[in-house]
Amino acid sequence: xxxxxxxxIAVFMASPALAAGKASQxxxxxxxxxxxxxxxxxxxxxxxxxxxDVKKYGQMLSDDHSAANQKAMDAAKSLGMAPPDGPNxxxxxxAQKMSKMTGARFDRDFATHMxxxxxxxxAEYKKESKQPDAAGDYAKGQVDVLQKHxDAAKSLxxxxxxxx
Numbered sequence: 624x625x626x627x628x629x630x631x632i633a634v635f636m637a638s639p640a641l642a643a644g645k646a647s648q649x650x651x652x653x654x655x656x657x658x659x660x661x662x663x664x665x666x667x668x669x670x671x672x673x674x675x676d677v678k679k680y681g682q683m684l685s686d687d688h689s690a691a692n693q694k695a696m697d698a699a700k701s702l703g704m705a706p707p708d709g710p711n712x713x714x715x716x717x718a719q720k721m722s723k724m725t726g727a728r729f730d731r732d733f734a735t736h737m738x739x740x741x742x743x744x745x746a747e748y749k750k751e752s753k754q755p756d757a758a759g760d761y762a763k764g765q766v767d768v769l770q771k772h773x774d775a776a777k778s779l780x781x782x783x784x785x786x787x
Contacts, residue, residue, distance in 0.1 A: 644702065647758035650751045651699045654761070655706045657744060658692035660714035661685075667718060668733055673726045676782065677733060680775055684737075687768050694764065698757035730779075737776035745769045 661684050668681025699706040710718070717736065724732060748769055751762035 644756070647751070647754055647756050648699070648702055648704045650747065650754075650762070651695055651702065651704065651758050652707055653747070654758075654765075655692060655695045655699065656709070656711045656714060657740075658688040658695060659707075660710035660718065661688040661740075662692070663710060663714075663718045664721065664733070664737070667721050668729075671722065671725045671729045672733065673730050674782075676779055677730045680737070680779055683775070684772065687772070691765055691768065694761050698761040701757040734776055734780035738773065738780050741769055741773035741776055745773055 665681040665684030665686075665688065668684065669678050672678045672681060696706045709715075721729065721733060721736070745766065748762040748766050752759055752766055754762070
């Protein structure tokens, strides 16, 4: 009887930790997919962008998200999960759509997409950064980088929307 009680208590005590672990794994899966998507978008900006600012932003995206992805994969492995190996289907579709654009239209749509994308990511990373695990540590280390990307994207968007 006593052993059963201990087992039940252990299961209830482990449940919040398991839930937190699953949430952290879900965050990292999404973060890694997002990093892959941003690397791809950065390459597209360098190829299809018209302005030097968009091309430079694309280089920054590729560089920063490549470095971030290595850290995210390390965090994923430390939580015992297999990391994804590319962007998700929606991100692939977004990249496919952007790959068909060039010039001023690409610059404008790219800047708008980057603002929306980084606003959403920044909120998710700030929330995850409160977790006391590898995913939280990873998120905490990326908040300033994502803020820099968001600020730069907003700047790009304002110059591209005024250049219609």
